[in-house]
Amino acid sequence: MNDKEDQILLEVENLRKYFAVKHGVLRRKKGWLKAVDGVSFELFRGETLGLVGESGCGKSTTGRIILRLIKPEPNSQIFFHDNDKVIDIAKATPQELKYLRTRMQIIFQDPYSSLNPWMKIGEIIAEPLLIHKIMVGKELTNKVHSLLEMVGLDASYAMRYPHEFSGGQRQRIGIARALALNPTLVVCDEPVSSLDVSVQAQVINLLVDLQERLHLSYIFIAHDLGVVRYISRRVAVMYLGRIVEIGSTEEIFHNPAHPYTEALLSSMLSTDPDSSKERLQLEGDVPSPINVPSGCPFHPRCRYYQQNKWPECVSDIPTPTSIYSDTHKVSCHFAPNLNLCGVETEGTVKIGVKNGFNT
Amino acid sequence: MEHLLEIDQLKTYYFTDCGIVKAVDGVSFSVEKGQCLGIVGESGCGKSQTALSIMGLVSKPQGRIVSGKILYRDKKGHITDLATLSPNGYEYRSIRGKEIAMIFQEPISSLSPVYTIGDQIVEALIEHTTLSKKEATHRAVELLKTVGIPAAEERIHDYPHQLSGGMCQRAMIAMALSCEPRLLIADEPTTALDVTIQLQILRLLKELQERLSMGLMMITHDLGVIAEIADYVIVMYLGKVVEKGPVRKILREPKHPYTQGLLQSRPSGTAGKVRLNPIRGVVPSAIDPPAGCPFSTRCPKVLDKCSAFPPFALWEEGHAAACWLYENFM
Numbered sequence A: 001m002n003d004k005e006d007q008i009l010l011e012v013e014n015l016r017k018y019f020a021v022k023h024g025v026l027r028r029k030k031g032w033l034k035a036v037d038g039v040s041f042e043l044f045r046g047e048t049l050g051l052v053g054e055s056g057c058g059k060s061t062t063g064r065i066i067l068r069l070i071k072p073e074p075n076s077q078i079f080f081h082d083n084d085k086v087i088d089i090a091k092a093t094p095q096e097l098k099y100l101r102t103r104m105q106i107i108f109q110d111p112y113s114s115l116n117p118w119m120k121i122g123e124i125i126a127e128p129l130l131i132h133k134i135m136v137g138k139e140l141t142n143k144v145h146s147l148l149e150m151v152g153l154d155a156s157y158a159m160r161y162p163h164e165f166s167g168g169q170r171q172r173i174g175i176a177r178a179l180a181l182n183p184t185l186v187v188c189d190e191p192v193s194s195l196d197v198s199v200q201a202q203v204i205n206l207l208v209d210l211q212e213r214l215h216l217s218y219i220f221i222a223h224d225l226g227v228v229r230y231i232s233r234r235v236a237v238m239y240l241g242r243i244v245e246i247g248s249t250e251e252i253f254h255n256p257a258h259p260y261t262e263a264l265l266s267s268m269l270s271t272d273p274d275s276s277k278e279r280l281q282l283e284g285d286v287p288s289p290i291n292v293p294s295g296c297p298f299h300p301r302c303r304y305y306q307q308n309k310w311p312e313c314v315s316d317i318p319t320p321t322s323i324y325s326d327t328h329k330v331s332c333h334f335a336p337n338l339n340l341c342g343v344e345t346e347g348t349v350k351i352g353v354k355n356g357f358n359t
Numbered sequence B: 001m002e003h004l005l006e007i008d009q010l011k012t013y014y015f016t017d018c019g020i021v022k023a024v025d026g027v028s029f030s031v032e033k034g035q036c037l038g039i040v041g042e043s044g045c046g047k048s049q050t051a052l053s054i055m056g057l058v059s060k061p062q063g064r065i066v067s068g069k070i071l072y073r074d075k076k077g078h079i080t081d082l083a084t085l086s087p088n089g090y091e092y093r094s095i096r097g098k099e100i101a102m103i104f105q106e107p108i109s110s111l112s113p114v115y116t117i118g119d120q121i122v123e124a125l126i127e128h129t130t131l132s133k134k135e136a137t138h139r140a141v142e143l144l145k146t147v148g149i150p151a152a153e154e155r156i157h158d159y160p161h162q163l164s165g166g167m168c169q170r171a172m173i174a175m176a177l178s179c180e181p182r183l184l185i186a187d188e189p190t191t192a193l194d195v196t197i198q199l200q201i202l203r204l205l206k207e208l209q210e211r212l213s214m215g216l217m218m219i220t221h222d223l224g225v226i227a228e229i230a231d232y233v234i235v236m237y238l239g240k241v242v243e244k245g246p247v248r249k250i251l252r253e254p255k256h257p258y259t260q261g262l263l264q265s266r267p268s269g270t271a272g273k274v275r276l277n278p279i280r281g282v283v284p285s286a287i288d289p290p291a292g293c294p295f296s297t298r299c300p301k302v303l304d305k306c307s308a309f310p311p312f313a314l315w316e317e318g319h320a321a322a323c324w325l326y327e328n329f330m
Helices: A059-066 A094-101 A120-131 A137-150 A153-161 A167-179 A197-214 A225-231 A249-254 A259-266 A303-308 A311-315 B047-055 B090-095 B117-128 B133-145 B165-177 B195-212 B223-229 B246-250 B257-264
Strands: A009-021 A028-044 A048-052 A079-082 A086-088 A105-109 A185-189 A217-221 A234-239 A242-248 A322-323 A325-330 B001-015 B019-032 B036-040 B062-071 B079-080 B100-103 B182-188 B215-220 B234-237 B240-246 B310-314 B320-321
Touching: A009 A234, A009 A322, A028 A242, A028 B234, A048 A059, A048 B117, A059 A105, A059 A185, A059 A217, A086 A094, A094 A197, A094 A311, A094 B133, A105 A167, A105 A311, A120 A153, A120 A167, A120 B079, A120 B257, A120 B320, A153 A225, A185 B257, A197 A225, A197 B257, A217 A225, A217 B240, A234 A259, A242 A259, A259 B195, A325 B182, A325 B320, B001 B047, B019 B047, B019 B062, B019 B215, B019 B246, B036 B047, B047 B062, B047 B079, B047 B100, B047 B182, B047 B240, B117 B165, B133 B165, B133 B223, B165 B195, B182 B195, B195 B215, B195 B257, B234 B246, B234 B257, B240 B246, B240 B257
Parallel strands: A048 A217, A048 A234, A105 A185, A185 A217, B036 B215, B036 B234, B100 B182, B182 B215
Antiparallel strands: A009 A028, A009 A079, A079 A086, A234 A242, A242 A325, A322 A325, B001 B019, B001 B062, B062 B079, B234 B240, B240 B320, B310 B320
């Protein structure tokens, strides 16, 4: 790991976003939906941070707040370390925001709805360059062609419309558009989940190649743990608007410290028909983010809480603390006492001692 | 063993303005009682169309079962060819939903938004059984309990939008099970769900299949789902079966280059270790499929012979692959 990789690109501190829940004819506020509730992490240059969790856990909202597509609550801080200066994205002025848009981009989940069907591919890719008045004319045409070739498409496709392309090709077009302005940070919001398995692998390879070539940093939002494990250097596990565990991919997958991470890993399907069929099954659904359970938000579904009924789990919200190593943080009161199981070797899930608790 | 359902050279074509789409092109397989058959393939391979053909739900007027047999053996051992029945006729209607039931991919969009889930289950029960409305409602509550919906007495009055995706899928399963079908077709039942919920639903299906000794046809694109639940697997590509065999054989010793490619393109292990090995190119258009082996345009091991459709090469335990690479043809 060289110095450049250790440079911080993004520091997110205490990120919060509450949406007002309105009700009735007068649209009175009935409560708050805490989509993101105190998320803090940092992203280093050239790395991929995977954000995983079930639907409704706030992972997409987090990605969009970082791009300021959604404005966070007042005391949130998102420091973007550009070449020589630091900008707080949460409080950026319109001029700063316009500049920031050239530094960070997004790749969307659904390649069918994220491309304007009335525009030609060439126009779609050229649009960011025109808006930011970076180049025009012949230079622009050449740039569009080189971008198309960079993502593995033929330059002649610039004259075609989105409906002429398959899902995988559209996703490549989306990637070309995101990279047109030469950003340093790209938020990938489930970029491969709507693609077929064989095409998925092509797009993942493309994302990995482009990251090496252009020294990009990715925030990779996905619910497919296999993909996240493959592509990410570090992983953050979110549950009900909070990061419950963050650490290097290996640590998270081999040595999870939060019961939720353990349950998620255990529900990963493998293609080995003889992999242990004894899985830890997570009961029930994610609670509504409007009525978040008190204390640790995971306690109603946590098997260790159900066994031991620790009062702290209901009364106190756990804070992120280091476990196993400095970079591995977990929000669980009893993480050091638990003996959790991760993914042992390729594909197989290890199921440990029956009650999984060391006293 | 007597087959519950036997499909023989089924061909379902769509006659569109652009040409003939051979959605299902000569597919044969059988489902046994108490067995889970997995059908795996990418989008457009005809796996859902096969299911719709069995259910008599091929969309008219473009779509039509051109030839082939769908032989269904009922409780008394009487065999009916579903392909010859009128899809709207009395005979088909008494089988569809009662003897053969289906679960669809998108639970929220395949339930009616204007009726409560209770009404929708009761409707199926009244159509197919002699129960009174009151008895049917009682049975609906029992069914919802069976599929693990908490507080079923209250949930029965809920509309689909009031339930989460996982709960809707459970309600769909309850509806499909309402008449105790002998064959359950599940078309990507977990694709729209979270991984944790996916596991709950797969467990539930497996448990119900064993308890009711139903035949289960699991249609999916995810080999992980296949490994979890299937006993026997069919791999489809562009409307044709390219490989079939017991689940262990297919996942451990895949013979067809397409199956091998599918397994290799799944990311496994950690970052930076190995580059993923995807299948090159894209699935060709179904209107103009390649002559001969449908996979020949993307196959890394393509031969001159591949311009003719290969016969099935056969190994032990009924493991077979349609590929010219092998010589042990039937």
